[in-house]
Amino acid sequence: MKFQLFLTKHTNQITLVTGILIVLGMLSKYLLQFTLGYQVILAVASIIAVIPIAVRAWSALRNKVFSIELLVSIAVIGAFIIGEFNESAIVTFLFLFGSYLESKTLQKTRTAIKGLTDMSPTTATLVTDDGTEEVDVDDVDEGDVVLVKTGSQVPVDGIVVEGNGYLNEASITGEARQINKQLKDSVYSGTMVENGYLKIKATQVGDDTTFAKIIELVEEAQDTKSKAEKFIDRFAQYYTPAVLVLAVLVFAFSRDFRLAITVLVLGCPGALVIGAPVSNVAGIGNGAKRGILIKGGEVVDTFAKVDTLVFDKTGTLTEGNTTVTTMHTYTNNADNQLALAAAIEGVSDHPLGQAIVSYADQQSVGVAPVLDDTGTVKGQGICAQAGKQEVVIGNQKMLTAHNIKLNPTQLKDLNDLQAGGQSTVIMAVDGQVQLIFGIADTIRPGVKDSLAALKAQGIKKLVMLTGDNELTAQAVANELNLDEVHANLLPEEKVEYVKKLKAAGNTVAFIGDGINDSPSIANADIGIAMGSGTDVAIDTSDVVLMQSSFPA
Numbered sequence: 097m098k099f100q101l102f103l104t105k106h107t108n109q110i111t112l113v114t115g116i117l118i119v120l121g122m123l124s125k126y127l128l129q130f131t132l133g134y135q136v137i138l139a140v141a142s143i144i145a146v147i148p149i150a151v152r153a154w155s156a157l158r159n160k161v162f163s164i165e166l167l168v169s170i171a172v173i174g175a176f177i178i179g180e181f182n183e184s185a186i187v188t189f190l191f192l193f194g195s196y197l198e199s200k201t202l203q204k205t206r207t208a209i210k211g212l213t214d215m216s217p218t219t220a221t222l223v224t225d226d227g228t229e230e231v232d233v234d235d236v237d238e239g240d241v242v243l244v245k246t247g248s249q250v251p252v253d254g255i256v257v258e259g260n261g262y263l264n265e266a267s268i269t270g271e272a273r274q275i276n277k278q279l280k281d282s283v284y285s286g287t288m289v290e291n292g293y294l295k296i297k298a299t300q301v302g303d304d305t306t307f308a309k310i311i312e313l314v315e316e317a318q319d320t321k322s323k324a325e326k327f328i329d330r331f332a333q334y335y336t337p338a339v340l341v342l343a344v345l346v347f348a349f350s351r352d353f354r355l356a357i358t359v360l361v362l363g364c365p366g367a368l369v370i371g372a373p374v375s376n377v378a379g380i381g382n383g384a385k386r387g388i389l390i391k392g393g394e395v396v397d398t399f400a401k402v403d404t405l406v407f408d409k410t411g412t413l414t415e416g417n418t419t420v421t422t423m424h425t426y427t428n429n430a431d432n433q434l435a436l437a438a439a440i441e442g443v444s445d446h447p448l449g450q451a452i453v454s455y456a457d458q459q460s461v462g463v464a465p466v467l468d469d470t471g472t473v474k475g476q477g478i479c480a481q482a483g484k485q486e487v488v489i490g491n492q493k494m495l496t497a498h499n500i501k502l503n504p505t506q507l508k509d510l511n512d513l514q515a516g517g518q519s520t521v522i523m524a525v526d527g528q529v530q531l532i533f534g535i536a537d538t539i540r541p542g543v544k545d546s547l548a549a550l551k552a553q554g555i556k557k558l559v560m561l562t563g564d565n566e567l568t569a570q571a572v573a574n575e576l577n578l579d580e581v582h583a584n585l586l587p588e589e590k591v592e593y594v595k596k597l598k599a600a601g602n603t604v605a606f607i608g609d610g611i612n613d614s615p616s617i618a619n620a621d622i623g624i625a626m627g628s629g630t631d632v633a634i635d636t637s638d639v640v641l642m643q644s645s646f647p648a
Contacts, residue, residue, distance in 0.1 A: 107148050111192040117141035118185050138181040145188035146172045162336040165191075167363065170340070174357035183361060216307060217285060220251035223295060236301050245293045249286060253300035256281045261292025265563070309588050339363035395638040399622050401603040405555055406594060406616070408608035409562035409572055412626055414537040418448065420455035421518065422534030424509045433530045435461040437523050440480045440489050443470050448521055449478075451535050473497075477521075489523040500524045506532065517571030536568065544576050557602070561590045561616070590616045607641075 117137050125134035146169060153165035168191055175184035222231045223241040233251045236242060241257060244250050250263070262274040265287045274290050277283055283296055286307030302308065339360065347356035407413050427433050438456030441449030469481040476497065477490015488498050492510075495502070502510060502522075506529050513520050513534040521533040547558055559580040562569050566583040573581035582593060594616050597604045606613070606620035617623030617637050625637035 107192065108196055110144060110148060111189065111196050114141045114145040114185070114189045114192065117144070118189055121182075121185070135179075135181050138185040139176070142172055142176070142181060142184040142188055145185065145192055149188060149191060162333065162340075164336060167336040167339055167360075171361050171363070174360040178354055178357050178361070180361060215286065217249040217251040221245075221248075234302055236298055238298050238301055240298050240301075242296050242298060243293065244289050244296060246289055246291055249288055250283050250294075250296065251285060252296060252298040253284050253305045254282075254296040254298045256283060256294050257297045258295035259293045261294045262290045264288045264290050306586060306588070395622060398603070399605070399639070402605045402622055403555060404557045404559065404597055404602040404604045405550065406559045406561060406597070406604060406606045406620065407578075408590075408606075408613050408616075409560055409569060410537055411609040412540075412607055412613075413543055413560065413572060413576065414539050417537065418451045418519075418535055419538055420451050420533050421536045421538065422513060423455070424506070424532040424534075425530070426506060426528075426532075427530045430531070431459070431461045432465075433523065433525070434459060436465055436482060436485075436487060436525070437489055437531060437533075439465055439467055439482070440470060440478050440487060440523075443467075444472065444478060448519055448533075448535050452521065452533055455533075485525050486527075487523065487525050489521060491521065495522055495524060495529075498524075498527075500527055500529065502529055514567065515571075517568030536571075539572065539575060547576055547578075559593075559597075561585050561593060587613075587615050591619050594619050 118141055121134045121137035121141065124130045124137060149165050149172075150169040153163055153169045156163035157166060168187060172184040172188055175181065175187075217233050220231055220233050220236050221243040222229045222236060223243050228243055236252055240252075242251055242254075244261075246261070256277050256279055258279070260276070260278050263277050263283060264274050265284065277292075277294060283294065284307065285300075285305035300306070342363065343356045343359045346359050347353060350356070423430075423434070425433070434456050438453045438461070441452045444450075465482050467480050467482050471479045473479065473490065473494060477488065477494035479498075480487040480489070488494060488500060509532055510520055510522070513532070516534070516536075518534040518536040521535065522529060523531040523533075551558065557580065558576075558578045559582070560569065560573055560576075560578050561582050563583075563585055569581050569583035572578075585593070590613075594604055594606055598619075598621065603622075604620045605622040605624055606616045607624040607626070608614075608617055609626040613625075617625060622639060623637040624639045624641065626641050
């Protein structure tokens with residue numbers, strides 16, 4: 097047992113030593129013309145490499161399983177008998193190298209799942225009759241009320257019963273922006289309160305929360321074997337004894353021991369042993385030249401069959417950065433008004449406000465005016481006093497509360513922006529609307545051309561799944577000529593749609609970047625992650641777009 101554990105622990109080192117010996121053997125033969133040295137070195141390499149393979153074969157045989165390792169071990173012994181040391185050395189090395197690649201993939205999977213688990217909330221602030229109490233998250237029951245302050249994670253799925261705050265829901269919906277949460281709004285475990293405080297009545301706790309389901313979905317998908325893996329498992333059960341019987345029959349009829357051994361050597365499953373490592377090397381090498389990391393030979397084979405591409409929106413089709421795309425002006429001094437808007441929004445940490453500040457910086461509008469007073473209305477906007485000017489900046493609710501009305505032109509501009517899926521911010525000075533901002537996430541350069549090229553190359557369906565609102569999602573879908581779009585989806589709903597596509601006979605590739613995308617990435621036939629995405633998405637994927645771009 098100790099010896100077997102030692103071999104398992106040092107298999108990678110054995111593989112490396114075997115590879116080095118093979119190279120030295122080749123140099124000895126072809127550079128130094130030292131044939132004896134070549135044979136001795138490769139014989140030593142074969143002995144070193146076959147030991148862990150033979151141990152695995154014996155372990156399987158004790159469980160009455162005829163494994164591929166058994167056939168490789170017998171083939172190596174046969175190769176020794178007929179003096180084919182190069183055959184035995186190369187076959188054993190490639191077998192170990194294939195096992196090494198498989199173990200690295202499994203290790204990354206375990207790391208990815210651990211990363212998800214580490215991000216789960218571990219404690220909660222429970223609201224009691226006597227105040228609050230810090231408890232383990234597992235001690236929170238449905239119906240309990242928890243308090244979540246700025247900078248803390250929401251520990252449960254639930255409903256807001258008191259408070260107001262901005263949540264970063266990127267871990268669940270994939271949307272990088274902050275979402276305002278008020279009374280009766282739903283919130284999810286794993287999200288972060290960026291500003292404000294919330295009292296939340298728990299509706300789902302522990303393993304029933306949305307974030308816990310994300311982890312479970314990734315684990316289930318990683319444990320599910322592909323069709324190719326199932327075929328190889330079945331193939332190995334019958335192939336090994338079949339080759340052994342064939343070798344015995346050859347010897348029985350020919351009485352030629354060397355011929356029987358040759359059958360064993362030839363029967364060694366070269367395509368299985370060599371195919372995966374060589375495909376990995378060739379595929380990864382060619383992909384790397386194009387900024388694409390491909391994780392295995394089977395990925396290349398499956399990718400050729402993909403007929404449906406499913407995309408996340410934010411951070412995948414779009415850049416993931418909220419920016420001002422449109423500014424309608426109703427004044428002759430637009431630069432001064434933009435500087436005023438930026439000065440007011442500079443006191444806010446709201447993402448829409450920060451987009452306006454960044455836009456003003458890009459436009460170089462000059463020195464910001466001095467503000468005499470500001471006041472924030474949660475979920476609506478900001479009031480400010482700048483000299484003798486009274487300024488209101490925010491959403492429609494904010495303007496309605498201050499009895500500020502939009503004229504027909506302004507109302508049309510506002511409706512057009514919202515119909516285009518953009519968030520809007522309105523600024524009025526002394527009761528008159530001066531600016532309307534359209535704020536959206538910008539589509540990645542080259543995406544439209546790349547998707548058109550994919551269609552031309554035989555992709556039948558382009559689908560977008562997003563947690564964003566329907567208007568924004570539809571606007572992006574229209575711009576990119578997508579076949580289908582589904583909005584307001586949770587991670588498990590995305591997974592269900594991917595499974596539905598697969599059940600209908602489609603070969604599906606899912607492209608995403610966030611933690612919330614990892615279950616869909618893992619469940620698709622091919623999972624693709626953007627290189628700028630989260631570690632979990634990258635580690636659970638089959639392909640990584642290192643440049644996070646869509647070259648045509």
